[in-house]
Amino acid sequence: MASRKARSAEKAGDDSVRERILGAAMRTFMEHGFAAATTLEIATRAKVSKRELYALVGNKQQMLAACVAERGQRMRLPEGFPAPTDTTSLRSALRQYGATMLRELTDPGVLAVFRLAISESKRSPGVAASINDLGRQPARAALESLLRSARAAKLLAGDDLQSMVSHYLGLLWGDLMVWILLGTVPVPNAREIDRRADEVARLFLGLHGSKT
Numbered sequence: 001m002a003s004r005k006a007r008s009a010e011k012a013g014d015d016s017v018r019e020r021i022l023g024a025a026m027r028t029f030m031e032h033g034f035a036a037a038t039t040l041e042i043a044t045r046a047k048v049s050k051r052e053l054y055a056l057v058g059n060k061q062q063m064l065a066a067c068v069a070e071r072g073q074r075m076r077l078p079e080g081f082p083a084p085t086d087t088t089s090l091r092s093a094l095r096q097y098g099a100t101m102l103r104e105l106t107d108p109g110v111l112a113v114f115r116l117a118i119s120e121s122k123r124s125p126g127v128a129a130s131i132n133d134l135g136r137q138p139a140r141a142a143l144e145s146l147l148r149s150a151r152a153a154k155l156l157a158g159d160d161l162q163s164m165v166s167h168y169l170g171l172l173w174g175d176l177m178v179w180i181l182l183g184t185v186p187v188p189n190a191r192e193i194d195r196r197a198d199e200v201a202r203l204f205l206g207l208h209g210s211k212t
Helices: 002-032 039-046 050-056 060-074 087-105 108-119 126-152 161-173 176-182 190-208
Strands: none
Touching: 002 039, 002 050, 002 060, 002 108, 039 050, 039 060, 060 108, 060 126, 087 108, 087 126, 087 161, 087 190, 108 126, 108 176, 126 161, 161 190
16 A cells, blocks of 8 residues: 555656646747757756656657647547537537637647747757647548537438538638737637637538438
């Protein structure tokens, strides 16, 4: 029992240090750019040795991937979310997915990563690749899975799931993200996020919902 408690405490300590390292990494990336950031400065800011930094997280690319992957995990429906069985439950799922995407992608930390990827697109294209592989693709896959289950339940008309995914995301975002990244429109608040997610679910079902 004592041994298990000790291992649990050690893991909790490692997780805390790892979060500190990742936070320091993002601050360093923001200030200096991904290419110019050094593991020495990140380790110094996180108050760890470089050896500890590599053991708990890895190199710069792995640090960035860890930050993006964490967000990617959050940009989907919760584990065990029930498959829709009728139009009401499908609309609820679409609304929840949309609200999750809007909330997570407009988080200040995520916006900072997007801006980093844009500024580093030529020098460090791996930043954008990490966002795509660990954030965008899993989020799209989650939406496609939801729509596939709805299609199996005969709640949607048509078979082109990829087009449905693109159409839903187009309704959800429009040009909103462009102007948020440029700083010309504010990040939507919780009430606006819920309103927009509900409207998108309604519009999407009006276009693709089964009429039978």
